[in-house]
Each structure stands twice: as structure tokens, then as C-alpha cells.
Amino acid sequence: MDDTEPVQPSLNSNYVPTTPSNHHVSEDEESDDQSPSSSLLPKHSSVPLAVRYSPEDSYCFVYIIFFLMGIGSLLPWNFFITAKHYWLYKLSNNTHGSGNKEHRSDLSDYFESYLAIASTIPSVLCLILNYVLVNRLSSNVRILSSLFVILVVFVVTTVLVKVDVSDSKTEFFIGTLASVAVVSGASNLFSGSVFGISGHFPMRISQALISGQAMGGTLSAVASILDLALAKDVADSALAYFLTADVFILLCIMTYLLLPKLAYSRHYMLAATGDRGAAAAGTGSGVSVPPLQPILRKTWVLGLSVFYVFFISIMVFPAVSSGIQSVNKASGSPWTTTYFVPLTSFLLYNVADFCGRQATAWLQVPGPTSQVLPVLVVCRSVMVPLLMFCNFQPRDHLHTVLFGHDVYPVVFNCLLGLTNGYLGTLPMIYGPKVVPRELAEATGVVMSFFLTLGLAVGSAFSVLIVHCI
Structure with a gap:
């Protein structure tokens, strides 16, 4: 797949046509000095001609990796929502029983309302924190730490599927809301950081990430329908949900660690590091917001x-x-x-x-x-x-x-x-x-x-x- 992106005339970059060789000039490597907003920031030194040439995305590996990370950024949250019947079962008054029948309780009646609150506030706070940390912590630290936090929470959630909580439903309710808050916040820190670094790549990479997020919703919807058709026990179906999420989180960690080893992504990620350094040097501080x-x-x-x-x-x-x-x-x-x-x-x-x-x-x-x-x-x-x-x-x-x-x-x-x-x-x-x-x-x-x-x-x-x- 050709890595050259169709560039709108209004984008503040100077498009250079693709060269006939195996490498091409990337529009994202062109100088932004002619941008109206460039006067607000320190000027770049001239970019050497050799740096303007970027490797090709062989076999679309980088595109696929960002697509997978898009899936992983929302799939854990989608599976939390998809397992609605599991949460209602755990919080009902029938967890000693063997069937799927749910007996209403105060906790199960108000679970979804508290779920929305527990997910929304951490999401906004973590995105604000992410902006503050853009120049203070590397994208590697923010992305990998958030993925490991999500993985730990989901492993604990997976284990609890087989634990009888009928005598401690209130504690399970509070713990679940805390897990939702942590996963929601970490997922937004992850997705915000990944989308941030995708801004240094051509637009096709940002598009891959966003399309992956939509695929995460599609997969959760398919899983829900299959569950209705095939599952006989609500706990077993929830176990399948959470194990699938665990696998995808591990897949995101492995694929992200693979990115620096690919010439195409390494080219843009190194350029991004230089841009952050130039912006920080212009303000006289290496940790500026x-x-x-x-x-x-x-x-x-x-x-x-x-x-x-x-x-x-x-x-x-x-x-x-x-x-x-x-x-x-x-x-x-x-x-x-x-x-x-x-x-x-x-x-x-x-x-x-x-x-x-x-x-x-x-x-x-x-x-x-x-x-x-x-x-x-x-x-x-x-x-x-x-x-x-x-x-x-x-x-x-x-x-x-x-x-x-x-x-x-x-x-x-x-x-x-x-x-x-x-x-x-x-x-x-x-x-x-x-x-x-x-x-x-x-x-x-x-x-x-x-x-x-x-x-x-x-x-x-x-x-x-x-x-x-």
C-alpha cells in the first residue's frame, strides 16, 4: 500500500509528489515554517533532505498494529458493558442458584446508573492528565503503564467470575465500580496517548486507529449475539468475554513493543521525539506543558x-x-x-x-x-x-x-x-x-x-x- 496520503490544500504542509524510487517524500516531514501558527513557536532548523525520505510501510504492518491498538483501546470497556447479564447475576439475590434467572436487588437496579458515573469522571480527568504529561512522560511510559493497569484489573475480574460473592455483594459492587473507573481512566490514557503519537504519522495511521475502535464495538456486539444463541450459563459467557479481553490487551502490549523495530514507525517516532525536544527547548524547560x-x-x-x-x-x-x-x-x-x-x-x-x-x-x-x-x-x-x-x-x-x-x-x-x-x-x-x-x-x-x-x-x-x- 502506498504511504502517500491525499492532502487537502488547506492543510499547512507543502506536499511533495512521490519519488519513483523505493522511498518517498512524506508530507508529514515537510517544513511547517510557512504555517500561520509557526510564528507562535520556535523555528525549526532546516530538515536535511535525507530525513525527508521515509521508509515504506511494508505489508501494512504499522497500519495493522494501530488498527489492533484501536480495537484494544475500547474492547475492554465494551466487554464490561456486554457482560451486563453477568453483573446483574452477581449482584442479584440468586447467586447461590445454578441457573441464569435473576432476582432483582437494589444493587442490580442502580448498577448501570453508577456504571456511567464511574466511567465518565475518570475518563475526563485522565485525558487532562495525559495532556499535562505529554512532555513530562514519554509515550512509551504512558501507553505501556496504562495497558498493564488494564491487564491487571481484567485478570482480577476474570478470576472473580468463579468466586462466590453472594455473602459480600456490596463489596463486590464497590470493587466492580472501582475496576470500571480504573479501566475507563487507563483506557482513555492509552487511547489518547496512542492517538497523540499517531498525529506524527500520515493520516492513514490515525484513520486505522479510529477504525479499530469501531471494530472493537462490532466485535463486542457479535459476541453478545453469539452469547444469546449459544451460551447456557451466564458465568461461562462472562469468563469468555474477559479472557478474550485479556488476550487482546496482551496483543496490544506485544504489538506496541514491536513498533520501534519497524523502519517506517521508527522514522516517524524519532521525528516526533525531535519535535518535542525542539518545542521544550523553545520554552527553556524540558518538562513544559x-x-x-x-x-x-x-x-x-x-x-x-x-x-x-x-x-x-x-x-x-x-x-x-x-x-x-x-x-x-x-x-x-x-x-x-x-x-x-x-x-x-x-x-x-x-x-x-x-x-x-x-x-x-x-x-x-x-x-x-x-x-x-x-x-x-x-x-x-x-x-x-x-x-x-x-x-x-x-x-x-x-x-x-x-x-x-x-x-x-x-x-x-x-x-x-x-x-x-x-x-x-x-x-x-x-x-x-x-x-x-x-x-x-x-x-x-x-x-x-x-x-x-x-x-x-x-x-x-x-x-x-x-x-x-
């Missing part, structure tokens, strides 16, 4: 676009979309009772989201400075009323169902996922490219912060939306 003002000056529209895309998506997915039932549910068929929500809400949304993100590898329109991009983002607001007026049940206030056919939630969920993937990915990959190279990693962290903030605020509004219905 990256300047936020020049980053926001160039990326505030892109950041708000990312925020609003995920704000709208999380408002209705999965809080509203998973509550839409088949209008033929009374027929009692497996499609309308067991598989309708997992297929139409979770699987279709995640597959469409993946397709939207993957499309940005070939099509990058509108550009980073186009006014069309934020307009399209705002137009997604229509998805909220469209899903609200499907057959969501129970309905306490909005009794009218305008879209009373099963095809409507299928179409609406596909549109929601497709637009989330495409319009959410474009500003994410544009952000690190519209700032000088030495701010690319910090900009990637800032864009991740906008994304997480959109999820946090949207989660709060999703509760209001459900109550309004």
Missing part, C-alpha cells in the same frame, strides 16, 4: 465538531436505540423478542460506524477548513427525534409512535452509525495536521478530550431523553 492557545486557535472548530458528533450519538445510542422494540413482538418469534435489539441497535450501528470510519481512508471531504463540515455535524441533530418517535417502550409521556414499522429503526441506526463514523473521524484526523509538527501529539490528546467530553455530556442528556419519552 504544551501551549494550549495555539492548538485551540487552529482546531476549535474541529474540536467542537468532534464534541457534537459524539454528543448526539451517545444521547440516543444505546439509551434510546436499545429500547426500541419490534412492533411484532407479540408474535413471540425469536427475531422479534430475542435478536431484534442486539441486531438492529448494537450490531447494525457498530458495523455502520466502522464503515463510516473506514470510508475516510479513501474520501476526505469536506476539508479541515470547510464550513460544510460543521453544518453537516449540526444536521445530525435530526437523529434524536427520529429515534425518539420509533417504537420505544415503555412510553410514559410521548405516546405517539410516528415510525411504526421495524424498518425505521434499522435505517435510522445505520444512518446514526455511518454519520458518526465519517463525521467523527474527519476532524479527528485533521486536527494534528493543521498545527505545527511539534504540537501534533498534544493536539491529538486535545481532540480525544473533545471526544470524551462529548460522550460525558451526551450521557447525562440521554437520561433526560429517556425520561421525556
Whole structure:
């Protein structure tokens, strides 16, 4: 695969056509001195011509590694959510029994509400911490430490699957929320750091990382459906979930350790180290916090676009979309009772989201400075009323169902996922490219912060939306 990226004219880099030799000139290695924002930062010395030539990504190894790390960044969290029946079983009053039947308890009734709170706050705090640590701790330390923390938590969680906690449900409840908080925070530190270093690579690498995150959601949705069809015991299915997550975390650690051994990634990672050193030298300190003002000056529209895309998506997915039932549910068929929500809400949304993100590898329109991009983002607001007026049940206030056919939630969920993937990915990959190279990693962290903030605020509004219905 050719490593040359289609560059939008508005990106502040000088594109040099591919040379006919085995190496080519990378747009990310071009000087940013002509950028309007370069006056805010210390000037680079001239880059030697030999440094401008980057190796090729042989067999797309680096692309695949970032794709796998994208899967690993969200797969643990997705599997925590997918194991919903396991948590309810553990917190119910029937853990001495042998079946899957769940007896309600106060802990199980409020588990999901506490789960959202336990995951949101650490996510935002860890992304702020990540920005502060960009120049204080190397990306290797931040990424590997967060992966090891996630691995330890999941190994403990896996062991607890076979432990009887019926006499200490409150302690298990508190411990689970603490585990969710740690995993959520560490996952965001990991994903923010990885997306930060991907900003030093061509845009295809950032796109691979984001597409991998969508694939993580797709895999968890497939696992949920297979569980419904095949699993006979809720504890055994949860054990399979957590063991799979353990394997993926180990895979992320091994593949990340492989990156410096590949010439293509080593080229960009060494350049990134030099850029950070130049930025720190200009401020007179080796541990300076990256300047936020020049980053926001160039990326505030892109950041708000990312925020609003995920704000709208999380408002209705999965809080509203998973509550839409088949209008033929009374027929009692497996499609309308067991598989309708997992297929139409979770699987279709995640597959469409993946397709939207993957499309940005070939099509990058509108550009980073186009006014069309934020307009399209705002137009997604229509998805909220469209899903609200499907057959969501129970309905306490909005009794009218305008879209009373099963095809409507299928179409609406596909549109929601497709637009989330495409319009959410474009500003994410544009952000690190519209700032000088030495701010690319910090900009990637800032864009991740906008994304997480959109999820946090949207989660709060999703509760209001459900109550309004």
C-alpha cells in the first residue's frame, strides 16, 4: 500500500509528489515554517533532505498494529458493558442458584446508573492528565503503564467470575465500580496517548486507529449475539468475554513493543521525539506543558465538531436505540423478542460506524477548513427525534409512535452509525495536521478530550431523553 496520503490544500504542509524510487517524500516531514501558527513557536532548523525520505510501510504492518491498538483501546470497556447479564447475576439475590434467572436487588437496579458515573469522571480527568504529561512522560511510559493497569484489573475480574460473592455483594459492587473507573481512566490514557503519537504519522495511521475502535464495538456486539444463541450459563459467557479481553490487551502490549523495530514507525517516532525536544527547548524547560492557545486557535472548530458528533450519538445510542422494540413482538418469534435489539441497535450501528470510519481512508471531504463540515455535524441533530418517535417502550409521556414499522429503526441506526463514523473521524484526523509538527501529539490528546467530553455530556442528556419519552 502506498504511504502517500491525499492532502487537502488547506492543510499547512507543502506536499511533495512521490519519488519513483523505493522511498518517498512524506508530507508529514515537510517544513511547517510557512504555517500561520509557526510564528507562535520556535523555528525549526532546516530538515536535511535525507530525513525527508521515509521508509515504506511494508505489508501494512504499522497500519495493522494501530488498527489492533484501536480495537484494544475500547474492547475492554465494551466487554464490561456486554457482560451486563453477568453483573446483574452477581449482584442479584440468586447467586447461590445454578441457573441464569435473576432476582432483582437494589444493587442490580442502580448498577448501570453508577456504571456511567464511574466511567465518565475518570475518563475526563485522565485525558487532562495525559495532556499535562505529554512532555513530562514519554509515550512509551504512558501507553505501556496504562495497558498493564488494564491487564491487571481484567485478570482480577476474570478470576472473580468463579468466586462466590453472594455473602459480600456490596463489596463486590464497590470493587466492580472501582475496576470500571480504573479501566475507563487507563483506557482513555492509552487511547489518547496512542492517538497523540499517531498525529506524527500520515493520516492513514490515525484513520486505522479510529477504525479499530469501531471494530472493537462490532466485535463486542457479535459476541453478545453469539452469547444469546449459544451460551447456557451466564458465568461461562462472562469468563469468555474477559479472557478474550485479556488476550487482546496482551496483543496490544506485544504489538506496541514491536513498533520501534519497524523502519517506517521508527522514522516517524524519532521525528516526533525531535519535535518535542525542539518545542521544550523553545520554552527553556524540558518538562513544559504544551501551549494550549495555539492548538485551540487552529482546531476549535474541529474540536467542537468532534464534541457534537459524539454528543448526539451517545444521547440516543444505546439509551434510546436499545429500547426500541419490534412492533411484532407479540408474535413471540425469536427475531422479534430475542435478536431484534442486539441486531438492529448494537450490531447494525457498530458495523455502520466502522464503515463510516473506514470510508475516510479513501474520501476526505469536506476539508479541515470547510464550513460544510460543521453544518453537516449540526444536521445530525435530526437523529434524536427520529429515534425518539420509533417504537420505544415503555412510553410514559410521548405516546405517539410516528415510525411504526421495524424498518425505521434499522435505517435510522445505520444512518446514526455511518454519520458518526465519517463525521467523527474527519476532524479527528485533521486536527494534528493543521498545527505545527511539534504540537501534533498534544493536539491529538486535545481532540480525544473533545471526544470524551462529548460522550460525558451526551450521557447525562440521554437520561433526560429517556425520561421525556
